Amino acid sequence: MTHLLEKDTPFVFSEDCIQAFQTLKKKLTKAPILIALNWDLPFELMCDASDFAIGAVLGQRQEKLFRPIHYASKTLTSAESNYTMTEKEMLAVV
CATH class of the missing domain: 3.10.20.370 (Ubiquitin-like (UB roll))
Structure with missing residues (x-):
């Protein structure tokens, strides 16, 4: 997902981005x-x-x-x- 932060990069929330976001969300809501x-x-x-x-x-x-x-x-x-x-x-x- 970090590539979305680059200048002049079109915002395309791909399936890979969705998967990375779901993983991050899961990790941040469980221990620790x-x-x-x-x-x-x-x-x-x-x-x-x-x-x-x-x-x-x-x-x-x-x-x-x-x-x-x-x-x-x-x-x-x-x-x-x-x-x-x-x-x-x-x-x-x-």
């Missing part, structure tokens, strides 16, 4: 469900990067299980895609 943050617990930030996108998950451990508080992701611009993998992962932190 987002939790409210607890200022008394330490935070954990997990970041990842690829050649075309970055992502991060902020969460906390409750009863030894990681619980997500917030998800973030972004496709990279053409300039950002030239960054080293380390720079891309640091961009995910920001």
Whole structure:
């Protein structure tokens, strides 16, 4: 579905897009469900990067299980895609 975000791309919600949307909807409405943050617990930030996108998950451990508080992701611009993998992962932190 990310190709729909590109400039001058006609909006065609194909069968692949519908399937991706249904999968995303299913994943986001089942465990792990987002939790409210607890200022008394330490935070954990997990970041990842690829050649075309970055992502991060902020969460906390409750009863030894990681619980997500917030998800973030972004496709990279053409300039950002030239960054080293380390720079891309640091961009995910920001």
